Structure formats: structure tokens, C-alpha cells
Amino acid sequence: MKRILVPTDFSAYAEDALKVAAQIAKNNNAEIALLHMLELPGQMSDATTGGASIPEVMLFMRKAHETFEKIKSSPYLDGIVIREVVQFEKAFSGILNYTKKNEVDLIVMGSHGVAGMEEIFIGSNTEKVVRLSTIPVLVIKKDHGDFITSDFVFASDFSKESKKPFRKMIEFAALFNARINLVMICTPNSFKTTSVATKIMNDFIAEFDISNYTLQTYNDSNIEKGIINFTNSINADLIGICSHGRTGLAHFFNGSITEDLVNHTVKPVITFKI
Template identity: 40%
Template sequence: MKRILVPYDFSKVSEHALDFACQIADKADSDIMLLNVIEHPTADSFKTLGMQNIDPMEQLYIKKMYETVQAKLANVVSAAKYSDDRIKTKIQLGNPFNTIIDQITEEKVSLMVVGTEGAEGLSEFFAGSNAEKIVRKASCPVITIQDKCELEPIEKIVFASDFQHSDDHFVGQMLDLQRTFNAQLNIVKINTPASFTSTRHDTKQMEEFVKKHSIDNCTIEIYNYKNEEDGIILYAEDIKADMIALGTHQRKGVGHFLAGSIAEDVVNHAKIPVWTAHLNDD
């Protein structure tokens, strides 16, 4: 992965995202694009930057906001823990979601690391449905992270699917992730009452999947639960996994076996980092 994009709004979760991205960059020899998006100004957004009683319609103050953000980003980059020539900053004015998605192509981004539940700068942009939209629409893999996370303890990655289809590009990206972290891949099928299949059937599918893609350092398991999203999270908790990996469809935002918005539900509720990447919609 050559370039990692980190949307940054000066919230605690975006600090966690930058910290984790820096660890990945050191391991994968990547550079980081630290992106702040200034929304069309409102009184609240000026207050976030420490400026009071300013008419947001005045272009002069948009310029001042830009300069303020620029100085704050410079302080972030120059901080001891982030001091590295590999980190570049970029400030854009516009709609945060659209701008972030556009920057993936413009900056040739290989991976995005996004903090969730942010509440500064981007007007709670990283909370709830907006995090889901990023996962659904981003053309590169995305890691969502809620809490501070250290890279070195990542030893187990859960990958859940129904294994009915096989997207070689997606699997290649997931195996790159596994190699980057030198982690064990814990491959699981969540068996639910609504989509029950036999252990023999599921085991055969997963064994064929492992063989086809020459996957090493992995386990396969069937986990029974009433629904997929909770099953994924609970299985990850049971085996003390350090990350969850899921495929998403760009149109639906769901994995191969996932109905509704289960991939996004996992992103919103998992306490460990969640890696998502697009599956072929064909």
C-alpha cells in the first residue's frame, strides 16, 4: 500500500486513526495524506476553531479558518509521535463526504483509516450513518477504528463470508492485509436459523476457498447465532480477535452473505478495528 488517507477533524477518534495509520505506514513503508475538510462555514464550525461572533458569510473568515486549520494540522504533524516526513496535509473546502471519496482517486489512495464517532470540525461526520457511507462508497479498502489501537498485538483477523462467490481481487487485498500484519486469518461462516446450511456443506466450501487461494496460517470454523452481525462480533470476541475483515458491495454496502446493512452494523458496533473492501457486484 503506497498511500494511506486519514480524514482528520481534530477529534479523539481521528487522533486514534492517525496513530494507527502511522503504525501501518511504518510497517508497510507507506506515506500518509492527512485530510481536513472545511464545510461551508456555520457559526458552530467557527466556534470549533476557537473563533467567536464571526459572520460565516464573509470570505475573509473562510480564509482565516483555512489558516487556523493549517496551523493546527502543522502542530499535529510536528508532534513527537507523528514527526515523520511521510505525512502530508491537505485542506479542502466543501462537502466532507463527497470530498473524502473524491480524494481517494485524486491522491491514488491504497487504504483509508477512519475514526468513528468524531464530533469536531466535520460536525459529527464520523458518527453513525456517515461512517457507513464511507465504507459503502470508498473505492479502496477502509479500516474503521473507534479506540486507540496498537499494531503489534494484531495477531488474529476474523474473515466472515458465505463463500458462495469468490472475488480474486478482494481476496488478494485481504491476503495483503494478513501479510502486512503477519496475522492468522480466522475464516468463519455464521450459520443462522434463517439461512441454515449443514456443517458438511459449509466445511467443504471453506476448505475449497482456502485451497483455491492458497491461504496459509488460517483456521476455519462454523459459528451458530441468531443473526450475522452479532455472530461476527461475538465470534471475534470469543477467539479474542484483533481485527474483523468483511467484503462489501458498492451498491448495497453489504457482504456476500449479508442482507440489509450488516457490514455497516459491524463497523458501528465492533470494538476492534474493522477492515472492509469491495466485492465484485457481478
């Protein structure tokens, strides 16, 4: 891992994400790109400034860089190469465009929890970044202090298309020497017997060179509750799921499972694109 992107609106939630990114960066000798998006009012027709006057643009830029300097002086960033970036784009498109042009390995985003993403992450921005990003997205809900990930939940239907993102998940877990707890959630609408579920998971894991893992089945009323309740039952540190681009999550991870997990659990969530 060489480069971590942290989008920031300078809120406390963005700082929580930055603190986690800093710990990951230090453990992997990676640099951090701090990205601030300026969505300026369209008062004129200047494509470069978004319609704002030049003095107004300069004021926004100066304030952004002043805030960057304060952030970069934080002790938790000591020894880390920080690249500060200000772009004139809408939040989600700016984040995705930056990752494509700059070989980013991981996006770390701050979240407000149940109320959704704060400021630049309001509305559908989180959904769009998580669903459309081709690189892993780690969503942080609070100040974690020491970011410990000794137990990592991977919830899946264990289909063939989940194998590629699972390889990325193994690589991420290895950064922390974490145990991966593979779980199949069984609901009234997607019920499987224990023996059938266990065979599916054993067949899935057989292709991978991995030893630090467990296989579990968990029954609940729906997928989202099952993932959250299972994670809490083993006191896991992180939830990992596979995203499926524009069509949502693959198979039983359809609809709004990603954003529901991001909003309804205090646990960090990391998504990997199928």
C-alpha cells in the same frame, strides 16, 4: 502500500485513527495524507468557498493549518511524510474524490463506537464511505496503543464474488504476518450443516496460496452477533468483511451489517469492495 488517507475533524477519535495509520505507515514506508473537510455555510453563491466570505475562509484555513502543525509535531509521527490537505466539500464526497485522484491505498477512519461517527462522520457519512470506497477502509474505535493484528477474522458466505476482495485481505494480513480465521456464520435463516459449510470454505480457500489460516463455523441468532461473538471468542484483533457498493453487503451481508459492526464492536473493522 504507498499512501494512507486519514480524514480528520481534529477530534480524539480521528487522532486514534492517525496513530494506527502511523504504525502502518512506518512498517511499510508509506506516507500519510491528512484530510480536513471544511463544510462552510452557503451565505453567498461562490462555488469555490461554499458561499462563505473570503475573510471567513482565510480564518478557517489558517486555523486548520495551525492545528495540522501541532498534530505533525507529535512524536508518533516522527519519520513519516505527512501531506496536509484542506478541501471545501462535504465529508464523504471529499474523502472519495481525494482517493480517486491521489492513488490512495488505504483509508483509516476514527469512530465513536455505539453512538456513531464523531463530528464529520455523523449520520450516513460512514456508511457512504465504507460502501462506496473502491479501496479498503479501516475503521478504528479507540486508542489501541500498539496496533497488533496477529489474528484477523474474515466473515463471509464464501461466494465467487468474494474471491477478489479476499486477495486484498490476504495482502493486508501479510503486512502484519497475521493469521486469517475464515468463519461462516450459520443462523436460523441461513443454516448449513458443519460438513456442508466446511466443504464450501475448503473449495473457496483452495484457489489461494495461503498457509496461516483456520476454517470455522459459528452458530448464532443473526449474522452481526455471530461475527462479534466469534471474534470475541478467539480474541481476534481485527474483523474483515466484503462490501458490495450501493447495494450493501453481498448475500447475507445485506442491509446494515457494515454500519452495525462499526457501531457495536470495539474491534477495528476493515472492509474490502467486491
